[in-house]
Amino acid sequence: MKPLRVLIVDDEQELVSALVERLDLRGIDAEGADNGAEGLEKIKGRDFDVVLLDLKMPGMDGLEVIRRMHLDQPDLKIILLTGHCDADNTEKGKRAGAYDCLVKPVNIDTLLQLLNQAAGR
Amino acid sequence: MTKEDSRLLFERGLQFLGRQTASQSHEVTNVLNIINEMAGLMGDLLYSAGQGRPLDPDRLTQLTTKIAAQVKRGNQIVRAINQFGHSADKPLAVFDVQAVLERITFIAQRPASLHETLLETDFPEQTVALENSPLGFQQAVFTAFEIALAAATDKRRITIGYRLVSEGLLLTVHSDDPLIDHEDVAEKAKFLRLLVATLGGQVITLLDDDAPHRIELLFPKQTGEG
Numbered sequence: 001m002k003p004l005r006v007l008i009v010d011d012e013q014e015l016v017s018a019l020v021e022r023l024d025l026r027g028i029d030a031e032g033a034d035n036g037a038e039g040l041e042k043i044k045g046r047d048f049d050v051v052l053l054d055l056k057m058p059g060m061d062g063l064e065v066i067r068r069m070h071l072d073q074p075d076l077k078i079i080l081l082t083g084h085c086d087a088d089n090t091e092k093g094k095r096a097g098a099y100d101c102l103v104k105p106v107n108i109d110t111l112l113q114l115l116n117q118a119a120g121r
Numbered sequence: 122m123t124k125e126d127s128r129l130l131f132e133r134g135l136q137f138l139g140r141q142t143a144s145q146s147h148e149v150t151n152v153l154n155i156i157n158e159m160a161g162l163m164g165d166l167l168y169s170a171g172q173g174r175p176l177d178p179d180r181l182t183q184l185t186t187k188i189a190a191q192v193k194r195g196n197q198i199v200r201a202i203n204q205f206g207h208s209a210d211k212p213l214a215v216f217d218v219q220a221v222l223e224r225i226t227f228i229a230q231r232p233a234s235l236h237e238t239l240l241e242t243d244f245p246e247q248t249v250a251l252e253n254s255p256l257g258f259q260q261a262v263f264t265a266f267e268i269a270l271a272a273a274t275d276k277r278r279i280t281i282g283y284r285l286v287s288e289g290l291l292l293t294v295h296s297d298d299p300l301i302d303h304e305d306v307a308e309k310a311k312f313l314r315l316l317v318a319t320l321g322g323q324v325i326t327l328l329d330d331d332a333p334h335r336i337e338l339l340f341p342k343q344t345g346e347g
Contacts (some may be wrong), residue, residue, distance in 0.1 A: 006204050014159070014187060016154045018155070018159050019158050022158065056235065057234070057235070058235050058237045083150050083151070083154070104150070105153070105154045105157040105158070108161060
């Protein structure tokens with residue numbers, strides 16, 4: 001089976017690089033992007049299974065990124081990974097098309113489980 | 122001042138205190154999340170080493186250095202929010218203008234960054250002491266910053282500065298972009314006029330056609346002056 005391909009979009013670069021490396025160590029093909037625009041650029045013509053997306057970022061916020069990513073790839077699974085998973089944000093996220101919402105910091109095993117579930121594995 | 126004005130000032134003061142505290146506590150959470158992932162990564166690398174994968178000592182050194190940098194960042198945020206919280210202790214106090222402006226500028230960095238706007242300071246070499254409400258003064262500066270931020274287009278610059286003039290302290294918020302008088306800004310501008318008047322100061326320039334890039338607020342060096 002091909003390794004799971006995950007894109008992490010978050011403006012905290014150190015968090016992204018640590019998470020990318022942790023997922024890589026678990027056999028996941030992970031990549032990072034520092035903002036929504038870079039995330040949109042990275043998914044073009046690429047087959048990521050899941051996108052992990054922060055909600056509050058400079059420029060485009062997470063909800064706008066979901067809308068734009070789904071214009072390009074309507075079936076792309078996007079999980080919000082944020083400190084703001086309250087009922088309001090979760091509802092807004094799901095309405096925008098997010099698969100689920102996880103609160104940071106997330107347990108790596110919980111994250112893996114949700115990534116696999118979102119990717120249908 | 123009307124009863125309605127008093128109520129508005131009280132409510133907005135509380136909102137200002139609450140919003141900044143919430144925003145900065147979110148910043149602290151970001152720092153803790155990074156430390157959490159880096160600690161997790163170190164644990165992963167050590168676990169892999171236990172399974173026979175070579176462990177690069179330099180990689181661990183890099184990670185500890187990065188964790189130390191995040192701890193330093195977290196400390197700066199906590200110190201700023203602690204000092205900010207204490208600025209509400211006294212309704213009237215003598216304070217160091219530069220120190221207070223540096224703090225409010227630090228706090229304003231996140232909203233500026235979310236708008237992809239560069240927030241800078243332009244301070245004279247020597248600071249001055251001002252007698253006023255420390256919290257009210259910061260709220261006035263932050264409100265002026267928000268008015269400027271509402272007009273800022275991506276990757277533009279807002280500069281906060283001050284200088285002593287014969288009438289007192291002139292605080293300036295300068296934006297690369299001309300300020301826009303839309304509904305939200307008009308409401309903030311109205312509140313800023315009320316707040317500055319309550320602090321014994323004057324709004325010199327705000328949403329003026331002749332100076333569309335600048336907000337100027339004049340504060341007496343001591344309350345009762347001006």
